[in-house]
Each structure stands twice: as structure tokens, then as C-alpha cells.
Amino acid sequence: MAFDFWTDLARPLGISAVxxxxxxxxxxxDSSCRALIEYIDSMAEKGVEYWSTPESxxxxxxxxxxxxxxxxxxxxxxxxxxxxxYSFRFKKQNFSLVTAFRQSITSxxxxxxxxxxDRNRATTIERRRAxxxxxxxxxxxxx
Amino acid sequence: xxxxxxxxxxxxAEPAGRxxxxxxxxxxxxxxxxxxxxxxxxxxxxxxxxNDLEGYGSSFLEEAFGGLIRSExxxxxxxxxxxxxxxxxxLAQEVWSYIDNNRSR
Numbered sequence: 001m002a003f004d005f006w007t008d009l010a011r012p013l014g015i016s017a018v019x020x021x022x023x024x025x026x027x028x029x030d031s032s033c034r035a036l037i038e039y040i041d042s043m044a045e046k047g048v049e050y051w052s053t054p055e056s057x058x059x060x061x062x063x064x065x066x067x068x069x070x071x072x073x074x075x076x077x078x079x080x081x082x083x084x085x086y087s088f089r090f091k092k093q094n095f096s097l098v099t100a101f102r103q104s105i106t107s108x109x110x111x112x113x114x115x116x117x118d119r120n121r122a123t124t125i126e127r128r129r130a131x132x133x134x135x136x137x138x139x140x141x142x143x
Numbered sequence: 144x145x146x147x148x149x150x151x152x153x154x155x156a157e158p159a160g161r162x163x164x165x166x167x168x169x170x171x172x173x174x175x176x177x178x179x180x181x182x183x184x185x186x187x188x189x190x191x192x193x194n195d196l197e198g199y200g201s202s203f204l205e206e207a208f209g210g211l212i213r214s215e216x217x218x219x220x221x222x223x224x225x226x227x228x229x230x231x232x233x234l235a236q237e238v239w240s241y242i243d244n245n246r247s248r
Contacts, residue, residue, distance in 0.1 A: 064159070064200070065157075065197075067198070067200075068159075068197060068198030068199065068200060069197045069198050070198070071198040071199070072196065072197050072198035072199075072231070073198075075230070075231030075233055075234060076230070076231065078231075078233075079230055079231060079232070092232065095232045095233040095236055096233075096236065098233035099233050099236055099237045099240065102201055102233070102237065103201045103237070106199075106200040106201040106202060107201040107202060107205070108161060108201070108202045108205060109161070109202060110200045110201065110202045111159050111160045111161070111165055111166070111200050111202055111203070112160060112161045112162065112165050112202055113160075113162070113164045113165050
């Protein structure tokens with residue numbers, strides 16, 4: 001059988017290249033999503049710890065600072081993901097999940113003098129964390 | 144003419160706390176010393192640039208922006224005069240929620 005350049009070489013190579021690029025971007029997107037979910041989980045963990053740490057302890061200040069940094073990082077990751085990957089569809093209204101999650105940790109009396117320990121926050125934080133993670137996975141089309 | 148108030152440059156790189164008693168970079172101080180005077184002085188829009196900072200606490204944001212409604216502004220006045228510049232859409236959304244959902248006035 002005669003060798004046909006288009007059928008035997010160019011077309012399979014072209015298809016492989018397209019699939020390769022798609023897989024590369026999918027891999028990068030999924031890895032960014034994993035990092036984002038790690039930030040969310042970490043912020044939730046630190047939030048629970050913050051609300052069970054007395055205000056007087058130095059650790060509380062450190063946790064508050066780490067929580068705010070993670071909060072900003074989550075926002076940046078979401079914006080980057082939405083801007084970079086067409087296949088990541090975190091709808092505008094889903095940003096309210098981010099707000100609700102942040103508020104579950106940093107709303108009053110976060111960083112307020114005289115703050116008391118509030119272990120009941122853990123339930124709300126966990127609920128908001130789960131909702132946000134679900135929103136991210138939905139945007140990633142995993143569920 | 145509009146004016147841009149960049150939080151990281153004109154206020155603090157580490158905004159924290161709600162009231163002045165919570166520290167030097169509280170939401171209350173930001174509102175009283177920067178936000179309200181700037182809103183009163185500006186003729187066009189006041190653009191509050193919230194970027195380039197390592198995060199805000201909701202307690203700071205509520206006191207700074209929700210406090211505007213409790214003091215002397217209406218949500219409509221603020222929608223006319225104030226613009227929030229934030230790369231993170233959730234941050235701008237949160238600020239407006241404190242303005243729009245504050246029922247003290």
C-alpha cells in the first residue's frame with residue numbers, strides 16, 4: 001500500500017497535537033483547581049482554630065493574618081482560573097459563595113478587642129466551605 | 144473630577160479590626176479619617192482601590208462601608224459617588240452588600 005502523507009502522517013499528528021494541547025491545559029486547570037481547594041480547606045481549618053483560640057494568645061494574631069492572606073489568594077486564584085480557562089465557568093453569582101465563606105470566618109467580632117471563643121462557628125465554616133468547594137468543582141465540571 | 148483612594152498607599156498595608164480600640168488600622172478609622180472626608184470633598188466619583196493588599200476581614204469591611212450608612216449616607220448617594228476597584232469580584236460584592244443591606248437608615 002502506498003504511503004499517503006495526509007492520511008498516514010499529517011492527520012494523526014495533527015489530532016495528537018490537538019489532544020496533547022487540550023490535555024496539557026486540562027492538567028494545568030485541574031492542578032490550579034486543586035491548589036484553590038487546598039487554600040479553601042486551609043482557610044477553613046485556620047478559621048476553626050482562630051475561633052477556638054483565646055484572643056490573648058499570639059497565635060490568634062498569626063491565624064488572623066494567615067486567614068486574610070488565604071482569603072486574598074482564593075480571590076486571585078478564582079479570577080486567574082476564570083480568566084485563563086474557558087472551560088472553568090465560575091459564574092458571577094457564585095462569587096457570593098466566596099463572600100459567604102469569608103464571612104463565616106472573618107465577620108464580626110473577627111480581630112475585635114474582647115472577642116470570645118466561639119466554637120459554634122465551626123459548623124457554619126464547614127458548611128460554607130463545602131458549598132464553595134462544590135461551586136469550584138461544578139465550575140471545573142467534575143460534578 | 145474623580146479621585147482614587149488607594150487603600151494600600153493612603154491607609155495601611157495591613158487593615159485590621161473593626162473599631163479604633165482594635166488597633167491603628169481599623170475600619171472605623173479608615174471610614175472616619177479617609178472615606179468620609181474624601182466622599183465629602185470629591186466632586187465626581189470616589190474610586191476606592193482595594194487591590195494589592197493581603198486580604199481584608201469582613202469586620203473591617205462592614206465597619207468601614209456599612210458604617211457609612213449608619214452615619215450619614217444613603218445607599219443611593221453611595222451608588223452615585225462611590226466606585227469599588229477590586230480585581231476580586233467577591234470583594235466588591237461584599238462591600239456593596241454591607242452598603243445595600245444596612246438598614247440603619
